[in-house]
Amino acid sequence: MAEIQPFRAVRYNPEFAGDVSLNVCPPFDVITPELQQELYARSKFNIVRLELARRGLSEDPYEKAAETAENWTESGVLKHEEAPSIYVTEEEFEYQGETLFRRGFVAAVRLEDYYQKVVLPHEGTRTEWVADRVNLMRSAQSNYSPLLSIFRDDLRSSVGNLLRAIAGGEPTMVFTPPDMPQLRIWRVSDPGTISVLQEVLKYSEIFIADGHHRYEAALRYRGSVRAEREVEHDESINYRIMLMVSFDEPGLITRGYHRLVESVTDEEFEAIRKSIDSTCDLEEWAPVHSADKSLREQIEEFSQSLGERAGDEVVFGLLGKEPCKFHVARMKNPPTAENALEASEYSYLHSHVNRPAIPEEREEDVVSPHHDAGLIARQFEGGEARMAFIMRPVPLDEFVSIVTRGWRLPPKATNFYPKPPAGAVIQKFGPTL
Template identity: 30%
Template sequence: MATITPFQGLRYDEKKAGNIKELVTPPYDVIDADAQEGYYQINPYNVIRLEYGKITPSDNDMDNRYTRAADFFRKWQSEGILKPEDQPAIYLYQQQFDVDGRTMVRTGIICRVKLEPYENGVVLPHEETMPKHKADRLALMKACGANFSPIFGLYTDPERQIDRLLLNAVQNTPGSFDFTDEHGLGHRLWVITDQALVEQVQQLMQEQRIFIADGHHRYETALNYALQNPDNIAAGSIMMTLVNLYDPGLVILPTHRMVVESNVDKQQLLANLQEDFAVEKITATDVGQITELMNRLAEFQGNGGTAHRQVFGLYTGENTYYTLTLHDEEIINRKMPAEKSTAWRRLDVSILQKLILENQLGIDMQTVAAGDVIKYTRDAQEAIQAVDQGQCQMSFLMNPTLIAEVTEVATNGEKMPQKSTFFYPKLITGLVINKF
């Protein structure tokens, strides 16, 4: 099914550009204005100038963030700041990070993956996308003819054959890059050019379908770009980092919802919610109690997520929290969209969207997609502070979506509501660049 190929990726020459840790960034969609400025200042060759350049008041059709990115890209190649690999390669990439006091390592393969329309069933999405983000990424791709950050894909290899092959090949070999970023995340990259080894990985991958974990906008943008440039064969593939679903370092964190605007009285909302949910009031006055609340939510996941999972935290201000626990699954059968699969209808994010945001607050999927009424964060404390500081009216605290739910919904050809998953940590941008 999936077709992967090695490629001559562009990488920074540290002798000319400086230390790699000063040249890379997180993905553009988690970079705010302050972080953008910081990356601009840390090094004149930081990838921020390519991936997420500044907008200026004087921007026009001839001079804008996209044309400037293209100019930097051409210049850095001509000056040897960015150098192509001597021969086609795939890349073994590891990230080391801490979650809940545990040190974890996630292993992935950076390679080109043949673009496949979703309907072919080879590359499958799991989340809805927002049109404005795709327009931005398409403009950048048209200007530069490259993708600067890899799309995050998942494949299924219970025996970890591919990981073992590659890890054995680089055993006791120093990585081309090995550093810790400003967030304390470790990054290691090995360049693999052994043709026989690459062919083994290609053959094993031909048995796989790929689930998009992160980067839906960029994947759909690449599909669009390829359709517009049928003569550019290289544009028929996109750079991805592929991670095994059975990798012990694969982690999903929750994404909490902050309701910016609502005309519904909070007390009336709580009364209405009791039709579908058991509403329990909790008073918490410090971070420790908030952590305890999140632990209580997590208890409902059960082992493997088959226990009573449909539970949310609701914060309305003044140190007052509520747990909202679905009364029973019959409510799912009666009130969730009949045309959707059982897997989709049982998702926490789907139930929140349909039974609470839409039915109680009048916030439908189209309103959510507009991006003004619902904001998102993976930090429960931030969701709470946003209410206390008047930035939003209420916040819903979520359990993480389970990996098995992601793949089941995607296999059914369905998409989850936006921001259903947060695969942690994000892939870094700037280690390898794919030029079409």
């Protein structure tokens, strides 16, 4: 049985923090070194200094984040809300030529171990990323970015109708950050409204869409505190803030999470090529009027072309198996439709193509996930990448089938969009929520 609660958020105080739209940032795991530098320059109060402080300096990045947060609190840049609340959100963004809206709400969700089948994962994690978030939680005693989780609304669409009504009023906060969706937030502390949300969520499974590393870090950190002392039921470390979005929301988008092959030896590259040849049939693809298009535009066109293929085909795209060429790769021996996990293109690529070619301990160094076609193009043009796997989104029905069976996709297989930003509302640990 899922438990959601209002919480006393920490948020930016515009009186001292300036333009708050310049202070939010994406979650830690999609911040490249280049974006991190840009966010540092964007505002001296950008939350990246807490969410993902610079590494490689003489200072411990986690202690530095904690010190920065304390300084901002003392100077009034960050303020603690007086009343426990939930935060209704509406994101507005452009996607494939359309203006879309996605409504949800941020609440504190009680941590549940996976075996309890209340909070459901769908992909594996990387140990060092989980450890990174544990270190930040231990030092800063905060969570700066909400997870993105999905739930099933009831038959009357009680949550959807309630959120729509709330979003008709004047928002408490508005964020218009560069290169991110506009975000409007309504703070709600009315017990009656909150109880409606609690009642619906009580009977719904919670599907983690984005944030497995952060959720597992919360479980691990709670476990470490429990090993040291008794933890009271209402303590905030028993909860994790999440943006809760219904499966019915039209603005719930899934995108492909591509794989870039870089830092690869000649022997490893040749092994990957042979692995592809032995497991896949290849079909060359060429963009329309390629001479007039940048590599980024060609990758985007290729990705769209893959998405238009029949859903029962198990395929992925290749760039660079042969110099400057695109190929569509189709499984030679596709698994039966009953095995949804094996039929996933991400699982097939991981277990049948990459794993036989690359030692397990090298795979994370050689094959890295990226969703940005522009970054992939730059890596190729700069000679830093040798091959890319262009992936289709995991369909929602396949996602549900895998999750409800208790299976796990490889890390970074799903790319739900947009990701809730860090810094709009912050969870600070304490004796209560």
